[in-house]
Amino acid sequence: MSGSGFGDLVRARGVLRIIAAQLTARFPSGMLSLGLLFHVEGRTGSYGTAGVVLAALSIGQAVAGPATGRLMGRLGIRPVIVVTTVCCAAAIAAIALFDLPPAGIVGLALAAGLTFPPITSAVRTIYPKLVPASLLGQLFSLDASLQELIWIGGPVLVTFLATGVSTTVALLVSAVLLIGGGAWFAASREVGRVRIPRSKRRFGVVLLRPQVALMTLVGFLVIASCAAIEASVAGAFGEKDPTSGVVLAIWSLASLAGGFVLGRLAMRPWSLALRLTLVAAGAALTPFLPGFWGLTTALVISGFGLAPALGMISAIVSSSVRFSDTAEAYGWTNTGQLVGVALGAALAGQALDHFGAPIAFACGALLAVLSALAAAAGIRVFPDLKGRNAGPVPDTAPIPLPPSAG
Template sequence: MAGYRELLRAPGVARIIAAQLTARFPNGMTSLAILLHVEQMTGSYGAAGLVLAAASVGQATSGPVTSRWMGIWGMRRVLTLTTAVCAVALLALALIPMGIAGYMAFGLVAGLSTPPVQSAVRTIYPKLVNARQLTPLFSLDASLQEIIWILAPVVITLVATQAGTVPGLLLIVVFLVAGGAWFILSPEVGRVRIPRSRRAFGKVLGKPVVLLATVIGFLLIGACAAVEAAVVATFGHGGLEAGLVLAVFSVGSLAGGLAFGHIPIGPWAMARRMAIVAVGLVAAIFVVGDVTSAATPWWVSACLVVAGVGIAPALAVMFAMTSASVKFSETAEAYGWIGTGQLIGAALGSAIAGFLIDGVGHAGAYAAAAGFAIVGALVAVVFVRGFPDLRGRDASPIPDTEPVPVIT
């Protein structure tokens, strides 16, 4: 922990981490709030699912685009514009009664205008710390984001059920605007200028490292989404068990990221981390069928702690290897593509788990989660030569260079 204390004492690091976590806090509340609000207004979970799907499609589509815009118009302009549009769309969802088509349209706009805070902050990090501290900083970031997934769903559920879904959506707008303003006005955001990329849009995805990070991120988050569905199916909506078990899952990820953040990243780092996730999820398949109902929460929690230990460290490897393998002008777009892969993985993981729950029971959802993780580990093993060796190497982005005119 001494290393993390030293890291947080670096100028601007603690401030930018706190600001970006606050700005991204709505990410853990919006989907659930939209689902609850539209279901309440229309009386249909099917309609709510369509609106949520529209928002997810918008968010997945916009990630690489708005991230690339930051190199054209600057981070502050893009973040200000997207925050304002997203806030207006959420206000419309909250305050204007409309049909399913209207809710879907505004859900799509809210998704398309989701501020690219994650891409922005991970582009800023290499400019805040020295080469030795960059990998631990990525690990700390991946670990602390678990706070969002632990607290945000609890907060929005309490507000929506006790005060109503409209106050819940309004609370999200408050976090979006206040957290966004804090992040946008941070001095570090103003000091870092992303050069305009000279390559065509999407070309960065052709880099093997970026493609690997996108594919493995898709599989890892697909596994996490399947776990969420599996836990809810196992313990139901009415009690505390599901929320507590998922909180334990996130705590395991937080602990793993903090414990392993200082370990140098070699080519086999991703395979080892994904293997940890796979082992925990495979164990959960057997646990849900072999223990008494009273003991199930404890055994499932134990398995998910093991699986969670690998998640934040795996994300840290993705961020570090991407940073070290692309030009600085391409980092924001690269992180945008990785985020899109993760969103698609979340949607597909939830869908597959849902079908399996209906067909074979909740054990099928754990099997889906384990399947995603196993495939992720196999991809990391088969393509191990595509992972950079960052042991003793600077993980900062490749500098952008231009021809210098020489007078002869």
């Protein structure tokens, strides 16, 4: 990202405020996976059961994502955010406070997922209204980079709370942050000023666009890889060792650095595949480099390409659909990523229980390789954003008039 572009973004009215609000509202996303993993494994003694709970949470989010994105165009952003935030926090608090059988925990995790507030879809739909279209690609890169603060602070905070205090407190803190961040985001002036037009297309039609479908697939694979590696790191060090949180924080810090370094580069059709090749290269080293320093080295390599890849996914979606369809389109891409979390966490959980950490890491590496191959397969349909705006297609356009007779 160029210095001038970054300065223009910082000076744009409301950008820093809405970024801070949405990062706070999304911060529990960086806590819940590990928090539930530690809590459920401690209650049941099984990483497999914990993986099923994480899968239920992610499947609920996946099912609800496109629907809540569509609802924001009908009911408004604020009502949807407020109602979902309250319901989701209540389900998480119930998991923390009550001694439930595994089936009850899975049911509440599914409810939390179904009501998880659609902050990501909302804010990425709002961004085109905050900055000129020429700065939008850089804003997506900045957003993808700064969201790594969630994955730096979240795992560290929840790991130290879970290991130093209790897993119940860790989940309750997540619920409190969900409420506080959601309230701040919903109360932001920028949220009140943006109205998403009702889409005139049938629900799901936007997924037929090849760019949206491919970004959904790529996001699914890369986030499945991340979820598998995250669970593998936790399993490799054990629930009582805070080292896992430190390793995951360094991984996210590398992603943050990569976002700022690579975000300044033009987004070409082949850029996504190259960035994901870097992610896959680092992930492929994880089964062979055990211990703190080995895993840290592998994940620094992998993380350097992660935020740039996620930022490009957002830019490709934004530049390929109409504004009225952006919230639903991001809902589908988020759904792909959340299904990826479910698959990756469950796959790694089973591998940890039956085969050990190296095989669990190998599952994550394979998923990362597949994400790079999927991105390479889509080079022909991806937009070339060098010198182009990443803004959505307007819902209205000038109507050509016939030349006057005179």
